[in-house]
Amino acid sequence: MKIKMMAMMFALLSVFTARAELISFEPDQSTYNTGSLITVDVFINDANPDIDFISFEYIFAEPLFSFDSFLFETIIEDSFDQIDYFDAYIENDVFIIELGFLLDWSKVLGTSFKIGQAFFVAEQDDVSFSLTEDVSIVEDSDGNPIQATIVTNVSSPSTAFLFAAMLFVITLTRRFAFR
Numbered sequence: 001m002k003i004k005m006m007a008m009m010f011a012l013l014s015v016f017t018a019r020a021e022l023i024s025f026e027p028d029q030s031t032y033n034t035g036s037l038i039t040v041d042v043f044i045n046d047a048n049p050d051i052d053f054i055s056f057e058y059i060f061a062e063p064l065f066s067f068d069s070f071l072f073e074t075i076i077e078d079s080f081d082q083i084d085y086f087d088a089y090i091e092n093d094v095f096i097i098e099l100g101f102l103l104d105w106s107k108v109l110g111t112s113f114k115i116g117q118a119f120f121v122a123e124q125d126d127v128s129f130s131l132t133e134d135v136s137i138v139e140d141s142d143g144n145p146i147q148a149t150i151v152t153n154v155s156s157p158s159t160a161f162l163f164a165a166m167l168f169v170i171t172l173t174r175r176f177a178f179r
Contacts, residue, residue: 022047022138022148023056023097025118027129032122038065038129040118042097046149049106052141053085054148058095058131060120065129067095068119076115082108088118094134103141 028039060067070088076099077086085100097115120129138148 021045022054022136023115025129025131031126031128033125034122036122037068038120038122040120040129042115042118043112044099044115045112047106047111048138048147048149049111050140050146051101051138051148053098053100053137053139053143055096055098055135055137056133057135058097059093059134060095060131061127062093064122064124064127065120066123068121070097070116070118072116073114075109075113079105079109088116095131 022045024043024045026041026043028041029036032038067090072086072088076083082102082105083099084102085098087096087098089096095118099115136148138146140146
């Protein structure tokens with residue numbers, strides 16, 4: 001029984017993979033009151049350099065918020081040699097972000113950068129801002145779906161260290177259990 005438990009703990013602790021979402025949102029506050037302007041920073045995170053086009057659709061709580069505007073970062077607006085197309089808009093209560101990239105865009109922009117800021121208005125008191133992803137399209141230059149982000153392996157403690165730590169804990173528990 002103890003050997004099985006140790007094996008399970010070892011297996012769980014030795015493998016870690018982190019996956020970030022391609023698009024992330026950071027609102028300026030945690031809650032808002034009626035009429036408050038909600039400023040949300042929008043980021044691309046660890047994007048696959050082979051991406052040619054992305055389109056994300058997010059549902060937002062229409063009775064709680066109303067869309068005001070979207071302001072693209074200057075680097076997006078000034079990167080016509082790297083970005084072919086960019087837009088952010090509302091259609092049928094869905095917030096849509098679209099970007100079309102040109103070849104080697106990641107060499108100039110990197111794979112993580114701020115896209116811009118979305119502005120919403122709170123329509124009720126004491127509300128928290130949130131978006132729910134509805135549809136996402138991520139394609140390469142041939143129009144084929146591709147992986148959106150680069151998988152990042154998080155360095156995990158060495159196997160020898162984990163094994164030594166487990167043995168130490170078992171030894172301590174045995175010594176104190178018999179006293």
